[in-house]
Amino acid sequence: MDAEKLNQAQTDKMALQEAVYLIDRAVLLHLKEVQGGDFEYAVFDKQNKGKVTKGRIIDDNVLDGIDPTHDHLAAARDAAIKDAGLDGIEVAQVGLTSLKDFPKSDIYRRSIWEPETLPKDDIRFINSGYDEQFRIPDGGTIQVEYPDRTFSAKCGYIDDYHTYVGSEVYHICQFAEVLERGGGVCRPEPVLDAEQAAWKIGWNACLAVECGAGHWDYKLMDEKFNEIKNGELEVVGLSINEVRDLILVENQMERRSMTPTDYGLLMEKAAQKEIDVMQKQPEQTARKPSIKKQLAAKPVPADHPAAKPKDREVR
Numbered sequence: 543m544d545a546e547k548l549n550q551a552q553t554d555k556m557a558l559q560e561a562v563y564l565i566d567r568a569v570l571l572h573l574k575e576v577q578g579g580d581f582e583y584a585v586f587d588k589q590n591k592g593k594v595t596k597g598r599i600i601d602d603n604v605l606d607g608i609d610p611t612h613d614h615l616a617a618a619r620d621a622a623i624k625d626a627g628l629d630g631i632e633v634a635q636v637g638l639t640s641l642k643d644f645p646k647s648d649i650y651r652r653s654i655w656e657p658e659t660l661p662k663d664d665i666r667f668i669n670s671g672y673d674e675q676f677r678i679p680d681g682g683t684i685q686v687e688y689p690d691r692t693f694s695a696k697c698g699y700i701d702d703y704h705t706y707v708g709s710e711v712y713h714i715c716q717f718a719e720v721l722e723r724g725g726g727v728c729r730p731e732p733v734l735d736a737e738q739a740a741w742k743i744g745w746n747a748c749l750a751v752e753c754g755a756g757h758w759d760y761k762l763m764d765e766k767f768n769e770i771k772n773g774e775l776e777v778v779g780l781s782i783n784e785v786r787d788l789i790l791v792e793n794q795m796e797r798r799s800m801t802p803t804d805y806g807l808l809m810e811k812a813a814q815k816e817i818d819v820m821q822k823q824p825e826q827t828a829r830k831p832s833i834k835k836q837l838a839a840k841p842v843p844a845d846h847p848a849a850k851p852k853d854r855e856v857r
Contacts, residue, residue: 558574558575558576558577559573559574559575559614559615559618560572560573560574560575560638561573561615561619561635561638562635562636562637562638562640562641562649563619563633563634563635563636564588564633564634564635564636564640564676564729564730565585565623565628565629565630565632565633566628566629566630566631566632567588567632567729568587568588568589569585569586569587569588569594569628570585570586570588570636570640570641570644571583571584571585571619571622571623571626571628572584572585572586572641572647572648572649573615573618573619573622574648575614575615575618578601579601579604579614580598580599580600580601580604581598581599581604581618581621581622582596582597582598582599583596583597583598583599583618583622583625583626584596584646584647584648585626585628586641586644586646586647591643591644591645592646593644593646593647594626595626595627597622597625597626599618599621599622599625603621604617604618604621605617607620607621608779609778610753610756610757610778610779611735611737611753611779611780611781611782612779612781613778613779613780614779616733616779616781619633632732633732633733633735634729634730634731634732634733635678635679635682635730635733636676636677636678636679636682636730637661637664637665637677637678637679637682638660638661638664638679639653639660639661639664639677640664640676640677642660661679661680663679663680663699664677664678664679664680664699665677665678665679665680665682665697665698665699665705666702666714667684667714667717667718667728668714668715668718669718669722670715670718670719670722672715675729676729676730678697678730680697680698680699681696681697681698681699682696682697682730682731683695683696683697683730683731683783683787683800684697684707684728684729684730684731685728685729685730685731685732686721686726686727686728687726687727687728687729688724688725688726689725689726691801692801692802693799693800693801693802694731694741694799694800694801694802695707695708695799695800696708696787696796696797703715705717706797708797708798708799709797709798731783733781733783734781734782734783735781736782737752737753737782738750738751738752738753738782738805739751739782739786739802739805740802740803740804740805740808740809741786741800741801741802741803742800742801742803743762743790743795743798743799743800744795744798744799745765746764746765747762747763747764747765747770747795747798748762748763748764748765748767748803748808749761749762749763749786749789749790750763750805750808750809750812751782751785751786751789752805753782754774756776756778757774757775757776757777758774758775758777758780758782758785759772759773759774760772760773760774760775760785760789761809761812762789762793763808763812766815767808767811767812767814767815768815768819769812769816771793773789775788775789786800
């Protein structure tokens with residue numbers, strides 16, 4: 543194969559989409575695009591690491607599943623879940639190397655023969671005994687669950703033993719110990735199959751997102767439900783989680799924790815806040831003294847022209 547054809551083959555290979563998903567916390571779905579737009583998939587049991595089933599999703603079925611909240615890969619994922627007979631109640635993307643120790647997986651084969659085709663920056667999450675629980679891609683999100691609260695946090699790869707969780711840096715064993723001491727657990731954040739959702743962002747902000755006709759509407763508020771910013775994102779093929787992340791990056795809030803909250807209740811509070819503000823405006827205007835009264839109330843300096851008596855005009 544000459545250099546030009548080799549370069550083209552490598553480009554085509556790089557353009558093909560691939561992902562691994564944790565389905566219902568029980569199985570891993572490996573989804574890989576092949577030439578022509580079809581997708582091949584394989585399902586593996588998380589406990590015994592055996593292959594459960596495999597199949598192929600043709601391009602026409604993928605295209606039928608695309609809508610404003612689904613791109614090519616997401617549509618293929620949903621079609622594969624259905625084809626494999628999985629419930630698909632909870633779906634979360636994990637790192638490709640999550641399948642590195644599954645003997646019948648393509649990832650295992652590639653880790654031996656083609657390691658350069660696998661990411662080097664997947665983030666490992668372990669327990670305090672160093673047993674691996676799962677992996678997520680660099681920039682992925684985890685959901686942390688304590689007995690009294692649940693929140694999500696963006697993570698960033700530092701090295702094989704350190705990661706950002708939100709704005710904090712942890713050794714992966716240190717993070718496991720922190721969770722265990724507080725009675726908490728974590729997992730990859732599930733993909734929300736929803737057209738509207740809301741979150742408390744950090745301690746002093748809230749975000750509401752809703753899918754419109756070919757776009758996403760959002761409203762960012764402070765802790766008292768005063769509007770900070772609102773807007774519209776004309777993007778399709780993104781899940782509501784990804785839209786949320788775009789908005790937070792744009793507003794430099796991507797390192798804050800994200801706590802799910804009730805969308806309807808949040809919007810009701812925001813609407814009531816707007817009404818309260820509008821009702822107070824006329825009252826404040828009525829209480830505010832006129833400019834003439836404000837000036838009259840101020841003492842006039844002796845050297846000011848207004849303090850000197852005016853001469854009468856002689857006619």
